[in-house]
Amino acid sequence: GIQVEQSPPDLILQEGANSTLRCNFSDSVNNLQWFHQNPWGQLINLFYIPSGTKQNGRLSATTVATERYSLLYISSSQTTDSGVYFCAVEGGSEKLVFGKGTKLTVNP
Amino acid sequence: NAGVTQTPKFQVLKTGQSMTLQCAQDMNHEYMSWYRQDPGMGLRLIHYSVGAGITDQGEVPNGYNVSRSTTEDFPLRLLSAAPSQTSVYFCASRHQGTRGYTFGSGTRLTVV
Numbered sequence: 001g002i003q004v005e006q007s008p009p010d011l012i013l014q015e016g017a018n019s020t021l022r023c024n025f026s027d028s029v030n031n032l033q034w035f036h037q038n039p040w041g042q043l044i045n046l047f048y049i050p051s052g053t054k055q056n057g058r059l060s061a062t063t064v065a066t067e068r069y070s071l072l073y074i075s076s077s078q079t080t081d082s083g084v085y086f087c088a089v090e091g092g093s094e095k096l097v098f099g100k101g102t103k104l105t106v107n108p
Numbered sequence: 109n110a111g112v113t114q115t116p117k118f119q120v121l122k123t124g125q126s127m128t129l130q131c132a133q134d135m136n137h138e139y140m141s142w143y144r145q146d147p148g149m150g151l152r153l154i155h156y157s158v159g160a161g162i163t164d165q166g167e168v169p170n171g172y173n174v175s176r177s178t179t180e181d182f183p184l185r186l187l188s189a190a191p192s193q194t195s196v197y198f199c200a201s202r203h204q205g206t207r208g209y210t211f212g213s214g215t216r217l218t219v220v
Binding site: 030037041043097098101 | 143153166198214
């Protein structure tokens with residue numbers, strides 16, 4: 001099945017810094033989503049982005065489907081950005097496959 | 109309120125007990141699925157359904173049963189709980205014509 005790798009596994013930032021999270025996937029996809037899991041465990045859908053670029057406030061994402069990767073950019077990070085960021089993809093099946101996540105800690 | 113509702117939020121079971129984790133959505137989504145989340149493993153798909161009366165296995169289906177008698181509900185059954193099933197369980201749904209998933213708030217299950 002399709003494989004999803006996220007990097008880095010852990011990231012520690014000072015408030016105000018920028019960061020880039022990466023997601024590599026092993027096959028063509030028709031669905032790619034980025035999620036944020038907050039410290040209380042809630043999963044929040046950030047972007048549905050199988051290709052192209054999207055922006056939402058301080059967050060933006062780019063997926064280059066032909067090269068099988070996606071990037072999540074966080075600018076001017078805040079302590080509330082802390083948590084785990086997951087990339088998840090669907091290939092030809094109806095199965096959403098998750099990466100293991102990037103744990104982000106933003107210190108004040 | 110529109111969304112995916114999971115109950116209970118917390119549960120402790122003894123080995124060998126059975127229970128059902130409930131999942132309901134009021135968005136008329138055709139697709140529903142169950143995931144388990146273990147430390148360092150991300151989320152792994154247990155079972156999914158593309159519509160009422162249709163279910164299929166995911167990556168880690170052993171020890172779990174599902175059924176889909178209505179569009180709204182997708183319960184997950186543990187017939188004989190084992191300590192290896194200690195995990196956080198998430199239910200998710202989406203409309204068949206779109207790809208954006210909505211997740212429930214999770215059920216934290218401990219099997220002792």
